Amino acid sequence: MSLPVLYSFRRCPFAMRARFALLAADCACEWREVLLRDKPAALREASPKATVPVLVEPDGHVIDQSLEIMLWALRQRDPLQWLQLEHGTLAAMLALIDRCDSGFKHDLDRYKYPNRFQGADAGQHRDASMAFLDELDRRIVVAGFLFGARPALADMAIAPFVRQFARVDSAWFDANAAAPLREWLAALTASPLWERAMHKQPPWKPGDPVCVFPVPAPTAP
Numbered sequence: 001m002s003l004p005v006l007y008s009f010r011r012c013p014f015a016m017r018a019r020f021a022l023l024a025a026d027c028a029c030e031w032r033e034v035l036l037r038d039k040p041a042a043l044r045e046a047s048p049k050a051t052v053p054v055l056v057e058p059d060g061h062v063i064d065q066s067l068e069i070m071l072w073a074l075r076q077r078d079p080l081q082w083l084q085l086e087h088g089t090l091a092a093m094l095a096l097i098d099r100c101d102s103g104f105k106h107d108l109d110r111y112k113y114p115n116r117f118q119g120a121d122a123g124q125h126r127d128a129s130m131a132f133l134d135e136l137d138r139r140i141v142v143a144g145f146l147f148g149a150r151p152a153l154a155d156m157a158i159a160p161f162v163r164q165f166a167r168v169d170s171a172w173f174d175a176n177a178a179a180p181l182r183e184w185l186a187a188l189t190a191s192p193l194w195e196r197a198m199h200k201q202p203p204w205k206p207g208d209p210v211c212v213f214p215v216p217a218p219t220a221p
Protein backbone atom coordinates (compact mmCIF):
# COMPACT_ATOMS: atom_id res chain seq x y z
CA MET A 1 0.00 0.00 0.00
CA SER A 2 1.48 3.37 -0.91
CA LEU A 3 1.86 6.01 1.75
CA PRO A 4 1.01 9.69 1.57
CA VAL A 5 4.08 11.74 0.64
CA LEU A 6 5.16 14.51 3.01
CA TYR A 7 7.42 17.32 1.81
CA SER A 8 8.89 18.88 4.91
CA PHE A 9 11.70 21.06 6.20
CA ARG A 10 12.96 20.31 9.68
CA ARG A 11 13.08 23.82 11.14
CA CYS A 12 10.03 25.30 9.40
CA PRO A 13 7.42 25.99 12.11
CA PHE A 14 4.59 25.21 9.68
CA ALA A 15 6.16 21.86 8.79
CA MET A 16 6.82 21.17 12.47
CA ARG A 17 3.16 21.55 13.39
CA ALA A 18 2.18 19.20 10.56
CA ARG A 19 4.69 16.59 11.74
CA PHE A 20 3.38 16.90 15.32
CA ALA A 21 -0.12 16.01 14.17
CA LEU A 22 1.05 13.19 11.90
CA LEU A 23 2.92 11.76 14.88
CA ALA A 24 -0.02 12.20 17.23
CA ALA A 25 -2.28 10.41 14.73
CA ASP A 26 0.37 7.77 14.10
CA CYS A 27 0.00 8.48 10.43
CA ALA A 28 2.91 7.11 8.41
CA CYS A 29 4.13 9.07 5.37
CA GLU A 30 6.86 8.83 2.81
CA TRP A 31 9.22 11.50 4.10
CA ARG A 32 10.81 13.90 1.64
CA GLU A 33 12.93 16.45 3.46
CA VAL A 34 13.57 19.47 1.23
CA LEU A 35 16.04 22.33 1.15
CA LEU A 36 14.12 25.56 0.68
CA ARG A 37 16.90 26.94 -1.53
CA ASP A 38 16.79 23.88 -3.78
CA LYS A 39 13.21 22.63 -3.92
CA PRO A 40 12.62 19.41 -5.82
CA ALA A 41 10.60 19.63 -9.05
CA ALA A 42 8.16 17.05 -7.63
CA LEU A 43 7.22 19.49 -4.85
CA ARG A 44 6.55 22.29 -7.36
CA GLU A 45 4.51 19.93 -9.50
CA ALA A 46 2.39 18.91 -6.51
CA SER A 47 1.95 22.49 -5.30
CA PRO A 48 3.14 25.36 -7.52
CA LYS A 49 3.31 27.75 -4.54
CA ALA A 50 6.03 25.40 -3.28
CA THR A 51 5.87 26.10 0.42
CA VAL A 52 6.34 23.36 2.98
CA PRO A 53 4.68 21.33 4.33
CA VAL A 54 2.87 19.62 1.46
CA LEU A 55 1.13 16.29 1.78
CA VAL A 56 0.17 14.26 -1.30
CA GLU A 57 -2.35 11.53 -0.62
CA PRO A 58 -2.02 8.20 -2.45
CA ASP A 59 -4.93 9.22 -4.75
CA GLY A 60 -3.00 12.36 -5.73
CA HIS A 61 -5.03 14.83 -3.63
CA VAL A 62 -2.71 17.59 -2.41
CA ILE A 63 -2.91 19.37 0.95
CA ASP A 64 -0.56 22.35 1.01
CA GLN A 65 -1.56 24.18 4.18
CA SER A 66 -0.04 23.07 7.48
CA LEU A 67 -3.22 23.45 9.50
CA GLU A 68 -5.16 21.42 6.94
CA ILE A 69 -2.58 18.64 7.23
CA MET A 70 -3.00 18.70 11.03
CA LEU A 71 -6.77 18.43 10.73
CA TRP A 72 -6.54 15.75 8.03
CA ALA A 73 -4.37 13.59 10.32
CA LEU A 74 -6.29 14.20 13.54
CA ARG A 75 -9.65 13.54 11.92
CA GLN A 76 -8.40 10.04 11.13
CA ARG A 77 -7.12 9.36 14.64
CA ASP A 78 -6.88 11.62 17.63
CA PRO A 79 -5.70 9.49 20.57
CA LEU A 80 -4.22 12.50 22.37
CA GLN A 81 -7.53 14.33 21.93
CA TRP A 82 -6.08 17.47 20.39
CA LEU A 83 -9.45 18.24 18.84
CA GLN A 84 -11.47 17.27 21.93
CA LEU A 85 -11.65 20.10 24.42
CA GLU A 86 -13.11 20.14 27.87
CA HIS A 87 -13.28 23.91 27.74
CA GLY A 88 -13.51 25.97 24.57
CA THR A 89 -14.32 25.05 21.02
CA LEU A 90 -12.49 24.05 17.87
CA ALA A 91 -13.60 27.35 16.35
CA ALA A 92 -11.89 29.25 19.19
CA MET A 93 -8.68 27.25 18.68
CA LEU A 94 -8.75 27.91 14.93
CA ALA A 95 -9.29 31.63 15.55
CA LEU A 96 -6.27 31.79 17.87
CA ILE A 97 -4.12 29.86 15.37
CA ASP A 98 -5.24 32.25 12.65
CA ARG A 99 -4.01 35.20 14.72
CA CYS A 100 -0.69 33.44 15.22
CA ASP A 101 -0.31 32.85 11.48
CA SER A 102 -1.24 36.40 10.54
CA GLY A 103 -0.41 39.13 13.08
CA PHE A 104 2.07 37.31 15.30
CA LYS A 105 3.97 35.79 12.36
CA HIS A 106 4.10 39.20 10.68
CA ASP A 107 5.71 40.77 13.77
CA LEU A 108 7.94 37.76 14.43
CA ASP A 109 9.43 37.91 10.91
CA ARG A 110 10.18 41.63 11.31
CA TYR A 111 11.66 41.14 14.78
CA LYS A 112 13.82 38.25 13.59
CA TYR A 113 14.87 39.61 10.21
CA PRO A 114 14.48 43.45 10.34
CA ASN A 115 16.93 43.82 7.43
CA ARG A 116 14.64 41.89 5.11
CA PHE A 117 11.79 44.39 5.56
CA GLN A 118 12.29 47.99 4.57
CA GLY A 119 11.86 50.34 7.53
CA ALA A 120 11.17 47.53 10.02
CA ASP A 121 11.93 48.40 13.63
CA ALA A 122 12.83 45.16 15.41
CA GLY A 123 12.00 46.52 18.88
CA GLN A 124 8.59 47.70 17.81
CA HIS A 125 7.77 44.29 16.31
CA ARG A 126 9.15 42.50 19.36
CA ASP A 127 6.78 44.51 21.56
CA ALA A 128 3.85 43.88 19.24
CA SER A 129 4.65 40.14 19.36
CA MET A 130 4.63 40.30 23.14
CA ALA A 131 1.04 41.49 23.14
CA PHE A 132 0.05 38.16 21.54
CA LEU A 133 2.33 36.21 23.89
CA ASP A 134 0.77 37.95 26.90
CA GLU A 135 -2.61 36.84 25.66
CA LEU A 136 -1.34 33.25 25.39
CA ASP A 137 0.00 33.59 28.92
CA ARG A 138 -3.38 34.68 30.24
CA ARG A 139 -4.81 31.45 28.87
CA ILE A 140 -1.93 29.28 30.12
CA VAL A 141 -2.19 30.49 33.73
CA VAL A 142 -5.72 29.10 33.93
CA ALA A 143 -4.82 25.41 33.58
CA GLY A 144 -1.32 25.03 32.10
CA PHE A 145 -2.12 24.93 28.37
CA LEU A 146 -3.98 27.17 25.96
CA PHE A 147 -7.31 25.38 26.16
CA GLY A 148 -7.14 23.38 29.36
CA ALA A 149 -4.91 21.10 31.35
CA ARG A 150 -3.32 19.25 28.43
CA PRO A 151 -1.91 20.23 25.03
CA ALA A 152 -4.40 20.49 22.17
CA LEU A 153 -4.33 21.54 18.53
CA ALA A 154 -3.70 25.22 19.31
CA ASP A 155 -0.71 24.53 21.59
CA MET A 156 0.97 22.35 18.98
CA ALA A 157 0.20 24.70 16.09
CA ILE A 158 1.42 27.85 17.87
CA ALA A 159 4.37 26.63 19.98
CA PRO A 160 6.86 26.35 17.06
CA PHE A 161 6.40 30.08 16.39
CA VAL A 162 6.78 30.99 20.06
CA ARG A 163 9.95 28.93 20.13
CA GLN A 164 11.24 30.85 17.14
CA PHE A 165 10.46 34.12 18.95
CA ALA A 166 12.21 32.92 22.12
CA ARG A 167 15.32 31.99 20.18
CA VAL A 168 15.82 35.39 18.55
CA ASP A 169 17.20 36.65 21.88
CA SER A 170 16.83 33.97 24.52
CA ALA A 171 18.26 36.14 27.33
CA TRP A 172 15.68 38.84 26.56
CA PHE A 173 12.90 36.24 26.39
CA ASP A 174 13.92 34.67 29.71
CA ALA A 175 13.99 38.09 31.36
CA ASN A 176 10.76 39.43 29.87
CA ALA A 177 8.33 36.64 29.02
CA ALA A 178 5.97 35.56 31.78
CA ALA A 179 6.98 32.42 33.70
CA PRO A 180 3.86 30.38 32.83
CA LEU A 181 4.47 30.98 29.11
CA ARG A 182 8.13 30.00 29.44
CA GLU A 183 7.20 26.87 31.38
CA TRP A 184 4.57 25.97 28.77
CA LEU A 185 7.15 26.29 25.99
CA ALA A 186 9.75 24.33 27.95
CA ALA A 187 7.28 21.52 28.65
CA LEU A 188 6.26 21.21 25.01
CA THR A 189 9.76 21.40 23.55
CA ALA A 190 11.01 18.79 26.04
CA SER A 191 8.23 16.33 25.19
CA PRO A 192 9.12 13.06 23.44
CA LEU A 193 6.69 13.93 20.63
CA TRP A 194 8.50 17.20 19.91
CA GLU A 195 11.83 15.41 19.98
CA ARG A 196 10.65 12.74 17.56
CA ALA A 197 9.25 15.36 15.18
CA MET A 198 12.68 17.03 15.03
CA HIS A 199 14.50 13.89 13.91
CA LYS A 200 17.21 14.86 11.40
CA GLN A 201 16.82 13.65 7.88
CA PRO A 202 19.03 14.36 4.85
CA PRO A 203 17.35 16.10 1.88
CA TRP A 204 15.43 13.83 -0.47
CA LYS A 205 16.27 13.40 -4.14
CA PRO A 206 14.41 11.42 -6.79
CA GLY A 207 15.41 7.78 -6.80
CA ASP A 208 16.22 7.68 -3.07
CA PRO A 209 14.84 4.68 -1.18
CA VAL A 210 11.56 5.41 0.59
CA CYS A 211 12.08 6.80 4.07
CA VAL A 212 9.13 6.73 6.45
CA PHE A 213 8.04 9.44 8.87
CA PRO A 214 7.74 9.00 11.78
CA VAL A 215 10.81 6.96 12.49
CA PRO A 216 10.07 4.36 15.18
CA ALA A 217 10.09 5.59 18.78
CA PRO A 218 13.18 4.54 20.72
CA THR A 219 12.52 1.43 22.77
CA ALA A 220 13.45 1.25 26.42
CA PRO A 221 16.72 -0.67 27.03
Ligand SMILES: N[C@@H](CCC(=O)N[C@@H](CS)C(=O)NCC(=O)O)C(=O)O
Pocket (backbone or CB within 6 Å): 011, 012, 013, 014, 015, 036, 050, 051, 052, 053, 064, 065, 066, 067
Ligand atom coordinates in the same frame (compact mmCIF):
# COMPACT_ATOMS: atom_id res chain seq x y z
N1 LIG B 1 0.43 28.91 4.90
C1 LIG B 1 1.47 27.93 4.69
C2 LIG B 1 2.81 28.59 4.94
C3 LIG B 1 4.00 27.64 4.78
C4 LIG B 1 5.31 28.41 4.65
O1 LIG B 1 5.33 29.63 4.45
N2 LIG B 1 6.42 27.68 4.75
C5 LIG B 1 7.69 28.31 4.50
C6 LIG B 1 8.83 27.69 5.27
S1 LIG B 1 8.71 27.95 7.02
C7 LIG B 1 8.06 28.11 3.05
O2 LIG B 1 7.94 27.03 2.52
N3 LIG B 1 8.51 29.17 2.38
C8 LIG B 1 8.89 29.10 1.01
C9 LIG B 1 10.32 29.45 0.78
O3 LIG B 1 11.02 29.82 1.72
O4 LIG B 1 10.76 29.33 -0.37
C10 LIG B 1 1.21 26.73 5.60
O5 LIG B 1 0.56 26.90 6.64
O6 LIG B 1 1.62 25.60 5.27
